[in-house]
Amino acid sequence: DAGITQSPRHKVTETGTPVTLRCHQTENHRYMYWYRQDPGHGLRLIHYSYGVKDTDKGEVSDGYSVSRSKTEDFLLTLESATSSQTSVYFCAISVRVPPDNEQFFGPGTRLTVL
Amino acid sequence: GENVEQHPSTLSVQEGDSAVIKCTYSDSASNYFPWYKQELGKRPQLIIDIRSNVGEKKDQRIAVTLNKTAKHFSLHITETQPEDSAVYFCAASQTGGSYIPTFGRGTSLIVHP
Numbered sequence: 669d670a671g672i673t674q675s676p677r678h679k680v681t682e683t684g685t686p687v688t689l690r691c692h693q694t695e696n697h698r699y700m701y702w703y704r705q706d707p708g709h710g711l712r713l714i715h716y717s718y719g720v721k722d723t724d725k726g727e728v729s730d731g732y733s734v735s736r737s738k739t740e741d742f743l744l745t746l747e748s749a750t751s752s753q754t755s756v757y758f759c760a761i762s763v764r765v766p767p768d769n770e771q772f773f774g775p776g777t778r779l780t781v782l
Numbered sequence: 783g784e785n786v787e788q789h790p791s792t793l794s795v796q797e798g799d800s801a802v803i804k805c806t807y808s809d810s811a812s813n814y815f816p817w818y819k820q821e822l823g824k825r826p827q828l829i830i831d832i833r834s835n836v837g838e839k840k841d842q843r844i845a846v847t848l849n850k851t852a853k854h855f856s857l858h859i860t861e862t863q864p865e866d867s868a869v870y871f872c873a874a875s876q877t878g879g880s881y882i883p884t885f886g887r888g889t890s891l892i893v894h895p
Contacts, residue, residue: 699881708791710871710887711826726882758825762881769814769881771873773825 671695674759674774682782687746689777691759693739699762700742701771702726702734704755711758717742749781784809786874788886796894801862803889805872806854812874815848815855816883820869829870830857862893 671694681687691700702714703726713726715734723734731753733745746753759774785808795801807815816831832839832846832855839846843862848855859866869890873883 701882708887710788711885713882716882769875769883770816770828770831771818771826771883773827775825 672759672761672772672774674757674777676777677775678778680780680782681749683750684748687749687779687781689744689757689759689779691742691744691774693742693761695761696739697761697763698739699769700736701760701762702732702742702744703758703760703773704728704753705758705776706755714744714757746779749779751781753779754781755779784812784874784876784884786872786884786886788872788889790889791887792890792892794892794894795862797862797864799862801859801866801891801893803857803870803872803891804854805856805874805886806852807874807884808853809874809876810850810853811876814875814883815846816873816875817844817846817857818871818873818885820871820888822868826871859891862891864893864895867891867893 673692675690701716703711712728714732717723717736735743757777760771762769763772788805813834818826819829820826830846832848843860845858869888871888872886875883
């Protein structure tokens, strides 16, 4: 186990409220990722980080921001949640050196925006 | 950027049959092709992967084949069992940069006892 946790595991919130999801890893992996998973769309990258304070956008970054102030923590923030952001969110780390990019996923956070 | 197409979206087989899931990719620079299995309510987990310098790789009942010329790769599961029922994702990684993998949309495999 690569030692990756997510919190909270489940959250129900209302439209317009801010939400922060946390990903925590214990093994100093450089690369961390946030994905969302929706039926029929597979895993879509929201944002990723390649080091402390180094982040970049993925294919579905609108409405999301991230921060990485420590190697072990990668936070995903929904500034003003919308119903279209109801999804399962997975954090992942890259556990092998490039070019093999094996992803190890966290347990997921199920977010419902009412 | 990379584009990965995965087919079929749903695959239903009888226990003991073989199952094949196919993926195509667009970027010839991709050189790492993992497959992930996701059981219901669980996280995706790597089950097998292949690099572009290898044409086939096997691990017990699962195998992956890669055709670089045609830019497609496939997952083969033999002697399927009910516990193989899950969603399977293929992915392709490009070299350079931050090595971001691109995932296919997934195949829901149902194995009937």
